[in-house]
Amino acid sequence: MADFPMRPQNVAVHPVPDEQRSRARLAVAAAATDAADCRVLLDCLGLLPDTAERRAS
Template sequence: MEVRQFLLRQEGGEQVSGVGGLPGQRSGHAEAPRVSDDQVRRARIAVASGAADAEDCAQLLDMLGLTPDEDGNLPAQR
């Protein structure tokens, strides 16, 4: 799930488009909205609050692209 859509869902914002409430596939990187630093921060907080323990939190953050890669870039913000 895209971080932006996750955050909107947590805040009661826009409805997620797609089949059965699932997000649609991105058509291209040029059209994809950028994920802001604030959205990343809020997503990390949401993940941490719902995680069972530190290992669970680390795995979830990695799956969502919220942990920096070798170059220090977040996959969620590419």
């Protein structure tokens, strides 16, 4: 089982403007307690870059 909440299945995904994504990343960075916390929060919001490490998890 994952250490973070799973994203809902079968949910319509709408494009998010770059400015809104940038503001969300800054808000997460300001609220996170450490790098691991920041990564989990960004992943929950779907804001992590698509990397080989992410696809493997």
